[in-house]
Amino acid sequence: MKRLRALVIVLGSAALFTLGLGWLFNAYPMMPLAASREAVRVDRAFNGLLWLSIPIYALVMSSLIYALFAFKAKDESARGDNYEHSKGRWVESLWLVASFILTLGLAGFGSYELKHILGDQKTADMEIQVNASQFSWEFFYPEQQAYKPQLYLPVNKKVRLVLKSADVLHSFWVPEFRLKQDVLPNRITQVVITPTIKGDYQLRCSELCGLDHTVMTAQVHVVDEETYAQQFAEGDSW
Amino acid sequence: MKGPVRWILIALGVATLAFGSVVWRSVSRARAADEPLGVVPDFALPATTADGVLPLSRADLAGRFWIANFIFTRCSGPCPIMTGKLSMLQKVIPPDVMFVSFTVDPDRDDLDALRHYARQFEADPARWRFVRAEKGELYRIAYEGFRLPVMEDPAAPSGYRVTHSTKFVLVDGEGRIRGYFDSDAADVGDRINDALGRLRRPL
Numbered sequence: 001m002k003r004l005r006a007l008v009i010v011l012g013s014a015a016l017f018t019l020g021l022g023w024l025f026n027a028y029p030m031m032p033l034a035a036s037r038e039a040v041r042v043d044r045a046f047n048g049l050l051w052l053s054i055p056i057y058a059l060v061m062s063s064l065i066y067a068l069f070a071f072k073a074k075d076e077s078a079r080g081d082n083y084e085h086s087k088g089r090w091v092e093s094l095w096l097v098a099s100f101i102l103t104l105g106l107a108g109f110g111s112y113e114l115k116h117i118l119g120d121q122k123t124a125d126m127e128i129q130v131n132a133s134q135f136s137w138e139f140f141y142p143e144q145q146a147y148k149p150q151l152y153l154p155v156n157k158k159v160r161l162v163l164k165s166a167d168v169l170h171s172f173w174v175p176e177f178r179l180k181q182d183v184l185p186n187r188i189t190q191v192v193i194t195p196t197i198k199g200d201y202q203l204r205c206s207e208l209c210g211l212d213h214t215v216m217t218a219q220v221h222v223v224d225e226e227t228y229a230q231q232f233a234e235g236d237s238w
Numbered sequence: 239m240k241g242p243v244r245w246i247l248i249a250l251g252v253a254t255l256a257f258g259s260v261v262w263r264s265v266s267r268a269r270a271a272d273e274p275l276g277v278v279p280d281f282a283l284p285a286t287t288a289d290g291v292l293p294l295s296r297a298d299l300a301g302r303f304w305i306a307n308f309i310f311t312r313c314s315g316p317c318p319i320m321t322g323k324l325s326m327l328q329k330v331i332p333p334d335v336m337f338v339s340f341t342v343d344p345d346r347d348d349l350d351a352l353r354h355y356a357r358q359f360e361a362d363p364a365r366w367r368f369v370r371a372e373k374g375e376l377y378r379i380a381y382e383g384f385r386l387p388v389m390e391d392p393a394a395p396s397g398y399r400v401t402h403s404t405k406f407v408l409v410d411g412e413g414r415i416r417g418y419f420d421s422d423a424a425d426v427g428d429r430i431n432d433a434l435g436r437l438r439r440p441l
Contacts, residue, residue, distance in 0.1 A: 093243055100250050104257050111261045134387075168385045169403070169418065184418075185385050186275050208403055210387040 006070065010062045017058035025050065035176035035201065035222065037158075037194040038117050042178040045113040049106060056102075117179075121192040124160035128153075132183045133166035134210045137203060137218035144232040151203060151220045154228040158194045171207035174220055180206055195222040274414035278306075278383040283371050286349045287363035288356035294338065294367045301411040303434060304336035307404075307421065308380065308388060310343035311355045314397025316404045320421045324406070325359040328366070330427040335434065337366040340379065342388045342400045344370050384415065408433055 034043050128151070129140040139151050153159055163172055163183040170183040172191060181191040205216035223231075282295035307324065309317040324337055341347040347355075352368035361368070371379060380388045386403035408417040408430060417433045419426050 089243070093246060097246060097250070100254070104254065107261060108257070165385075168381060168387050169405070182418075184275060187273070208387055208401070211389040211401075213387070 006066065010059070010066050013066070014055065014059040014062040017062060018055045021054045021058065022051075025054070032175050033197065033199075034178070035195055035197040035199065036178065037196055038192075039176065039178040040196075041113045041117050045110045048109055052102075052106070121160075121190075123158070124192050125158045126154075127160045127162060129162045129164065130172060130183070131164050131166060132170040132172070132205070132216075134168065135205070135212035135216040137205075137216070139218075141232065146232050148231070149218065151218060152228055152231050153193075153195045153220065153222050154225050155195055155198050155222050157225075158192060160190055160192050163189045163191065168209050169207050170205045170209050170216070172203065173206040174201050174203050176201045182207060198222050198224065274410075274416060275418070276383065276385055276415045278409055278413045278415065279379060280413075281371065281375065281379055283369050283375070284349055285367045285369040286353040286356065287367060288353065288361045289363040290353065291349055292363075292367065294369055296413050299336055299338070299409070299411075299413070302334060302336055303411060303437070304338055304409050305331070305430065306338045306340065306384065306407045306409060308342050308386065308402040309339050309355075310341050310400050310402075311347050311351050312343065312396050312399070314395075316422070320404055320406075321355070321359045323421055323426065324366075325361065327427050327430070328360075328362050331430060332434070333365060335365070337361070338369060339366070340369045340371065340376065342376065342380070342402045343390075344372055344376060406430065410437065 031043055031046070034040050127142060129142065130151070131138040131140065137149070137151070139148050140146070141148065141152075161172065161181075163181060165183045165185045167185060169185070171180060172183055173180045174193075176197075177193050177195065179191050179193060181189055183189060199222055201220040201222065203218040203220050205213055209216060278296060280296045282297075283293065285292060285294035305324070305327075307320060309321055311317075321339065324339070328337070341352060347370060349368075349370060352370060356363075356366065356368050377388060380386050380402075384403075384407050386405060386407070388400065388402045390400050392399065404421045406419040406421050406426065407415055408419065410416050416437055417430075419429055419433075423429065
C-alpha cells in the first residue's frame with residue numbers, strides 16, 4: 001500500500017510537471033521560423049531531444065523531491081542500513097541499461113539528421129557567390145553576371161553559397177535557415193541551403209569582425225522564380 | 239563485479255563501440271585540408287615571460303608551431319577565461335609548441351603589467367611570451383596578419399575598452415596560419431592537437 005502511494009505521488013507529480021513544461025515550451029517556442037529544409041532537420045533533432053527530455057527530467061525531479069522527504073532518516077542510527085537488503089542492484093542495472101539505450105538512440109537520431117544535412121550539401125541547383133568584407137555583404141550571381149547588395153533566393157531551390165572574405169574572419173548566419181558557416185580570407189567555404197518559405201530575412205555576421213560587426217547585415221529575400229528573374233531583368237548590377 | 243552485471247556492462251561496451259564506428263563513418267566528412275590561411279608578417283617586439291623581459295621576433299619562432307591570441311590585462315570580459323584556458327593547455331599541448339599572447343591595450347599594458355599577468359596564470363617562461371606592440375604595429379599584425387579584429391573605444395569602462403577576437407590561432411614554423419580555434423570550445427585542446435598531428439605527419 002505504501003509503495004502504491006509512493007508510485008502514485010511520484011508518477012502523478014511527474015505527469016503534472018511534464019504537462020506544465022510541455023505547455024511552457026509550446027507557448028514560448030525557442031526557435032525562430034524554420035524557413036529552410038535544413039532548418040526543419042535541425043529543429044527535428046532539437047525538438048526530439050527536448051520532448052524526450054521533458055518527461056525524463058520530470059520523473060527524475062519528482063522522484064528526487066519525493067525521496068528527499070519520504071526517506072529522511074529519523075535519527076543517526078537509522079541511516080543507510082537498508083541498501084544491502086534492497087533491490088537496489090537491479091534498479092541500478094535497469095537504470096544503466098535504459099540510460100545507455102536512450103543515449104545511443106538519441107545519438108543515432110541526431111546523427112541521422114546530421115547525415116542528411118551534410119549529405120544534401122553535395123549537389124545544388126544553382127550557385128551564388130557571397131563576398132564578405134568589413135562591414136558589408138555583396139552577392140554575385142554567376143548565371144546573370146550581376147552583383148547585388150541583397151541576397152535573392154528562389155524558393156524551394158537548392159542553392160550553394162560560395163563564401164569568401166576580403167579581409168578578416170566573418171561568419172554567414174541567417175537564423176531562420178539555422179546553418180552557420182565561417183567565411184575566411186584565403187580559403188573558400190560553402191554552405192548549401194534550400195529555402196522553403198517565401199519572405200524577408202536578415203543575414204548577420206556571427207564572427208566578431210571589427211567595430212561595426214553588429215551592423216554587418218544584409219537583406220535576404222526568398223521569392224518565387226518569377227520575382228527572382230525580375231530582379232535581373234533590367235540587368236541592373238549595382 | 240559479478241554475474242549478470244559484468245556481462246551487461248561488457249555487452250553495452252561492445253554495443254557502444256559498434257554503434258560509434260557506424261555513426262562516425264556515416265557523418266564524418268573528409269576534413270578540410272589544413273592549407274595555409276595567411277602569413278603572419280615579420281615582427282620584432284618587446285615581450286616578457288613570467289620571469290622577465292625577453293623580446294620576441296617572428297624569426298625566433300621559425301621552425302616551431304605556435305599558438306597566438308589577443309588579450310589585455312584589465313579585460314573584464316573573455317581574456318581571463320581565455321588565458322586560463324591557455325594556461326591549462328600548457329599541460330595538454332606538446333611542450334615544443336610556443337604560446338604568444340599579444341596585448342591589445344599597449345597604452346596601459348607595459349611589460350611589467352604583462353609579466354605580472356603571466357605569473358598570475360602560471361605561464362611557463364620556456365614557452366609562453368607576452369608581447370607588446372605599439373598600436374600601429376599591433377593593428378597591422380592583427381588585421382593584415384592574423385585577419386582578426388581589434389578595436390578600441392576610449393569612452394568604454396576600463397575593462398571593456400578594447401574589443402578583440404577570442405580565437406586561438408595556430409601558426410606553423412614558417413609563420414603561416416594553419417587554423418583558427420574557438421577558445422571557448424570545451425575540446426579546443428583536442429582540436430589543436432588533432433591539427434598538429436595532421437600537420438606534422440609527413441606527406
